[in-house]
Amino acid sequence: MVWKKTDYSGWGRVLRATADLARPERAQHLAQIASDTPCPAIGNCRSYGDAPLNDTGRAIDMTRLNRVIDFDAQTGIVTVEAGITIGDLTRIFAPLGWLPAVIPGTGFATIGGCIALDVHGKNHHNAGSFGQHVVSVTLLNGDKRTVVTPACNKDLFRATIGGIGQTGIISEARLQLKPCPGDVMMVTERRAGSWDEHLALLDNCQATYCVGWIDTTAKGDKLGRGIVEEGELAAGLLPAAKKSKTVPLDAPGFALSGPVVRGFNAAYYRRVPVSGRSLIKRIDDFFFPLDKIHNWNRLYGKGGFYQFQNVVPLDQADALRTMLERITSAGLSSPLAVLKRMGNGRAGHMSFPMEGYTLAVDFPARDAAVELIEMLENMTIDAGGRLYLAKDALTSAAAIKPMYREHAHWLNLVNEQDPNHHFATDMVRRLDLRTTGDQP
Amino acid sequence: MKKTTQPQCWIILGASSSMARAFARAVAKQGASVILAGRDMADLERSAFDLSIRGSRARAMRFDARDPASFQPIIDTAALHEGVINAAVFAGSMPAQSAIDHDPALIDGVIRDNHIGPATFLSLLAPLIEERGDGCVVGIGSVAGDRGRVGNYVYGSAKAGFATYLSGLRNRLTGAGGHVVTVKPGFVDTAMTWGLKGMFLVAAPEAVAGDILKAVEKRRNVIYTPFFWRYIMFVIRSIPERLFKRLSI
Numbered sequence: 001m002v003w004k005k006t007d008y009s010g011w012g013r014v015l016r017a018t019a020d021l022a023r024p025e026r027a028q029h030l031a032q033i034a035s036d037t038p039c040p041a042i043g044n045c046r047s048y049g050d051a052p053l054n055d056t057g058r059a060i061d062m063t064r065l066n067r068v069i070d071f072d073a074q075t076g077i078v079t080v081e082a083g084i085t086i087g088d089l090t091r092i093f094a095p096l097g098w099l100p101a102v103i104p105g106t107g108f109a110t111i112g113g114c115i116a117l118d119v120h121g122k123n124h125h126n127a128g129s130f131g132q133h134v135v136s137v138t139l140l141n142g143d144k145r146t147v148v149t150p151a152c153n154k155d156l157f158r159a160t161i162g163g164i165g166q167t168g169i170i171s172e173a174r175l176q177l178k179p180c181p182g183d184v185m186m187v188t189e190r191r192a193g194s195w196d197e198h199l200a201l202l203d204n205c206q207a208t209y210c211v212g213w214i215d216t217t218a219k220g221d222k223l224g225r226g227i228v229e230e231g232e233l234a235a236g237l238l239p240a241a242k243k244s245k246t247v248p249l250d251a252p253g254f255a256l257s258g259p260v261v262r263g264f265n266a267a268y269y270r271r272v273p274v275s276g277r278s279l280i281k282r283i284d285d286f287f288f289p290l291d292k293i294h295n296w297n298r299l300y301g302k303g304g305f306y307q308f309q310n311v312v313p314l315d316q317a318d319a320l321r322t323m324l325e326r327i328t329s330a331g332l333s334s335p336l337a338v339l340k341r342m343g344n345g346r347a348g349h350m351s352f353p354m355e356g357y358t359l360a361v362d363f364p365a366r367d368a369a370v371e372l373i374e375m376l377e378n379m380t381i382d383a384g385g386r387l388y389l390a391k392d393a394l395t396s397a398a399a400i401k402p403m404y405r406e407h408a409h410w411l412n413l414v415n416e417q418d419p420n421h422h423f424a425t426d427m428v429r430r431l432d433l434r435t436t437g438d439q440p
Numbered sequence: 441m442k443k444t445t446q447p448q449c450w451i452i453l454g455a456s457s458s459m460a461r462a463f464a465r466a467v468a469k470q471g472a473s474v475i476l477a478g479r480d481m482a483d484l485e486r487s488a489f490d491l492s493i494r495g496s497r498a499r500a501m502r503f504d505a506r507d508p509a510s511f512q513p514i515i516d517t518a519a520l521h522e523g524v525i526n527a528a529v530f531a532g533s534m535p536a537q538s539a540i541d542h543d544p545a546l547i548d549g550v551i552r553d554n555h556i557g558p559a560t561f562l563s564l565l566a567p568l569i570e571e572r573g574d575g576c577v578v579g580i581g582s583v584a585g586d587r588g589r590v591g592n593y594v595y596g597s598a599k600a601g602f603a604t605y606l607s608g609l610r611n612r613l614t615g616a617g618g619h620v621v622t623v624k625p626g627f628v629d630t631a632m633t634w635g636l637k638g639m640f641l642v643a644a645p646e647a648v649a650g651d652i653l654k655a656v657e658k659r660r661n662v663i664y665t666p667f668f669w670r671y672i673m674f675v676i677r678s679i680p681e682r683l684f685k686r687l688s689i
Contacts, residue, residue, distance in 0.1 A: 001635030025458055025631050026483045064458060064631075067490035081486075092494060 002033065003058065011297050012048035013304030014365045015393050017055035017426060025064040027081070027171070033060055034140040034169050038422040041169040043083060043110030047117060048307045049393030050426035051164055059425075060169060062112050068092065069172070076177040077135055082112030082170045087288055094183035094283050099233070101133035101178045105338075107288040112170040117390040118162030118351040120342065121287070122209040122231065128345020129353050131161030133176045139168035141417060159413040162348030164389060166414040166423050166434070182235030185209075185286040190276040191269065195224025195321050199357070202341040208232055209286075212339040215265040216361055217258075219328050224321065226339065227272050231286050239282055256299065256334045256364060264335050290336075300364050305334070306393055308373050309360035311342055311353065312385035319383035320357050323376050327361055330372045334362040349406035349413075352388045360391070370394060389427065397432035411436060446574070447523035448472035451514060451565070453503050453558060454531030456483050458630045459580070462649035463528055468496030470653075473521060477503035477514050478531070505531050505557025506549070515565050525568055528578035528652070529558045534595045534632055547594050554598035559605045566609065570616035576656050577613070577620045579606040583664070586624070586673045590688060610661060621655045622662045623648075626669035641666070 003020040021042075024030040039058040052059075062083035070079035076098050080089065087107020089100055104119040113119075118131040127133075136149040137160050146168070148157045160167045192198035192212065202212055207230035214226040290296055297305065312320050327333055337360065344355035363369035373394050380387060386403040387395055401407050411434065418424075421434055428434050450467045452460050455476035464474050468491045476484045476491075476498060484500035491498035501517060504510045518525045533553040540546045562577060569575035584592045585599030603622055610620035627633055627642045643666045651665040664670040679687070 004635035023631070023634055025461075026456060026480060027486070028480065028483065029631075067486050068493045069486045069489055071489075071493055096493075 008045060008053070009304070010049050010052060010393065011046050012306055012365070012393055013297055013300070013302075014306065015050040015053060015426065017050070017053035019054050019056065020058045021061045022058070023061040023064055027065065030060065030062075030065060030169070030171055031140060031145070034171075035143045038140075038142050038169075040165050040423045040425050041082070041112060041171075042165075043113035044085065044108045046106050046109045046113060047390045049389075049391065050430060051117065051389055051392075052113075053426040054424075055426050062110060062169075062171075065171070066110075070174075076179065077174055078177055079172060079174045080111055081172055082115075083110050085110055086114055087284065087291065090287065091284060093177060094180060097179055097181075098177040099180040099283075100130075101127055101176060102130040103287045104130070105288065105290075107284060107291050111173055111175070112165075115161060115170055115173060116163060116165045118346060118348050118353075119390065120345075120353050122211045122229075122340070124345060124353060125205075125210065125341055125343040126208065127178075128343060129162075129347050129351055131347025131351065132345055133178075134161060134347070135174040135176055137161075137170055138172040140171050141168035142422075144168075145171075155413055156417070158348050159350075159410050159417075160348065162346070162351035162389075163410065163414065164350065164425065164427065164433075166428065167417045168423065180233045182233065183283045184234050184236045184238055185231045185281045185283055186234040186278060187281050187286060188230045188276065188278045189272045190228050190230075191272050191274060192224070192226050192228050194221060195324070198224045198226055198228065198339060199317055199341075201228040202339065202357075205230060205341070210340070213268075214324070214337045214339045214359075214361075215269055216324070216327050216333040216337045217262040217265050217331070218269075223328060224324055224339075225269065226337075227269065231281075233283075234280070236280060239280055241282060241285075258331050261333070261335055268335065300334075300362075303365045305362050305364050306369055306373060307336075307360060307362050307391045308376055309358060309388040309391040310376065310380040310385050311356050311358040311388070312380060312383040313354065313356040316383040316385065317357055319379060319385075320359055323359065323379050326372065326375060326379075330368065332363050332366070332369050332372060334364065336360075336362040349410035350389065350404055352386060352390070354386060356385065358388075360388075392427075392431075395431070397430075400431050400433075407433070408436065447521070449475070449518055449521035449523065449525050451475045451477060451518050451525070451527040453477050453505075453527065453529045453561065455487060455500075456480050457530050457632075458645040459625070459628055459648055460528070460530035461487060462645040463530070463578075463652055464491060464498075465494065466646075466649045466653050468494050468498065471496070472526075473497035474499075475514060475518055476500045479504050503531065503561075505553045505561075508557075508560055511561045511564055514561075515568060518565075519568055523572075524574045524576075525565070525572060526576045526578070526656075527562065527565055528580075529562070530580050531558055532580065532599075534592075537590070537592055537594065540594050550594050551598045551601070554595065555602045555605070558602060562605075562609060566613060566618075569613055569618040573617035575613075575618045576659075577606070577609060577618070578652055578656060579603070579609075579620065579622050581606070581622050581624045583624050583626050583669055583673050587676055587684070619656075619659050621652070621660055623652055623655065624662065624664045624669065624673070626664065626666060626672070641668070 009016040042052040065081040065083040209231035346353045488498040488500045581603040582599040584596035655663045
């Protein structure tokens with residue numbers, strides 16, 4: 001059978017959908033479905049909110065179309081089916097001396113998803129976003145198959161990158177890989193004792209990959225303390241794969257309550273010596289630290305969780321500090337909190353990145369968290385910042401549209417491509433992204 | 441278990457199915473060269489490239505269970521490989537029983553796809569395995585072949601016939617150093633079962649492929665995968681016919 005009624009959710013598990021899903025295994029079947037019943041394509045549903053959801057509608061699960069279909073060893077350009085995961089791509093190519101130019105924080109994201117959300121990685125400050133390394137995207141829209149490139153159809157390309165699937169089904173993509181010396185990482189970890197120290201370490205970082213873990217339970221003069229992690233690709237002997245890391249999250253029913261998180265965070269912080277340390281890590285341990293705790297989103301229990309991620313301009317660091325103060329005093333957050341300095345690289349009209357600081361924090365889904373996130377959203381708007389569609393489950397049309405200055409342009413292009421809104425998703429409807437108006 | 445350092449070649453029939461793809465990736469990872477055989481050449485070419493980038497030597501060839509002329513070229517190509525020639529049969533088809541009840545002429549195709557074609561192919565291959573004194577055949581049967589049920593008995597009968605053939609082939613090849621593994625998968629999460637009613641305990645194709653590979657290495661004879669289907673089918677086989685005939689399971 002082609003369709004299967006499926007109950008599914010985003011990674012945060014708060015928003016859910018019941019929809020007929022097709023899961024083609026061959027390009028020919030995909031083309032058939034795309035032409036008979038055009039509908040949104042979804043990948044591994046690693047977006048936290050409703051970006052991959054189409055409740056009461058239909059969607060095409062792309063995860064079985066997961067092959068490498070061409071590779072030019074001279075240029076490093078690879079052609080893949082959109083359902084292949086970034087983790088697989090990394091593990092296949094690193095031993096061959098090539099690496100995806102941008103790698104997000106989970107290896108389970110599909111390439112189609114990486115394109116549709118224009119994801120970023122720990123090297124955003126120097127490599128830009130995922131979409132900036134996409135050579136072409138093959139879109140299926142009804143019977144039409146279009147190969148979109150930045151040169152031939154620049155506008156459609158920009159509408160597709162970060163375009164949450166609204167220009168058509170992303171069936172294949174060509175990516176420019178970057179050469180890498182080997183498949184290990186030299187990682188340096190340093191303690192940042194305070195907010196100012198943390199920002200200074202991020203600002204002065206010369207490393208290719210750089211990210212800060214932030215202890216959202218530390219208050220007072222310890223506010224903003226954390227660990228800044230720098231990584232460089234290296235050649236060498238591969239350390240044996242570890243079954244699990246220091247993160248003791250694999251206990252079933254483990255409660256992420258305040259005291260537990262405080263205790264864990266303190267231990268996690270002290271794990272790195274005062275003078276810092278350097279160590280060799282496997283490439284996937286560095287890029288995908290949480291992936292070996294399968295389904296870690298279940299640790300938040302049945303109610304699920306929210307991830308708040310914003311970015312604010314560089315000169316709004318103080319506003320971000322105030323947000324962090326609010327987060328700490330609310331005492332709701334989990335150990336998973338990340339601070340990073342972004343460059344200005346973005347490849348689409350609806351891409352998230354802007355030059356500035358990005359903060360990502362998880363909250364268990366409770367009423368207090370919803371109120372807190374609403375406050376953080378308002379503070380983000382005041383700071384001239386932006387929310388990330390890959391994470392969002394809560395914001396409103398009125399809040400989101402002004403954050404994306406090219407939204408109106410994108411909207412026109414998308415509605416031209418898909419006048420009947422075949423590719424609209426729950427997120428598109430919730431945020432009213434396919435209709436004009438509400439522009440201040 | 442027989443340790444061999446000889447190069448391995450796997451012929452995979454019905455290589456477009458997700459179970460076959462997972463198995464091909466698993467043997468490719470171990471360094472075997474692979475012949476992907478099936479009808480959808482464009483699809484097989486993609487899989488062949490995918491395997492080659494993962495470090496295997498892979499090629500696509502046409503196999504149609506209903507066209508015996510497509511069999512020998514595959515065997516001839518495999519024979520060019522040095523070392524051990526193995527084959528895994530994933531080819532098969534499963535039209536809805538209701539469609540067959542409506543048009544009994546479909547039975548012919550079901551038996552050809554699941555039994556006659558694969559058995560003919562394997563009988564053509566058997567001399568090569570005997571000649572090399574090594575080689576493993578993996579045949580995918582089905583728990584549906586363990587007992588005829590109203591919902592699936594034509595497919596089940598074809599798989600039962602194929603299972604009996606595999607048993608005989610095992611008997612034949614063992615003396616010559618070869619081996620045959622009969623695999624009886626329960627419900628596997630493939631395009632064949634997608635959206636079917638009444639599926640439970642559905643296994644991922646990768647898990648099934650891993651079980652098959654383990655069975656090949658340990659030279660097991662008949663495996664159920666996932667393993668608990670052995671017990672489920674034991675119970676189903678134990679129900680007396682006078683009771684079973686009134687059930688609808």
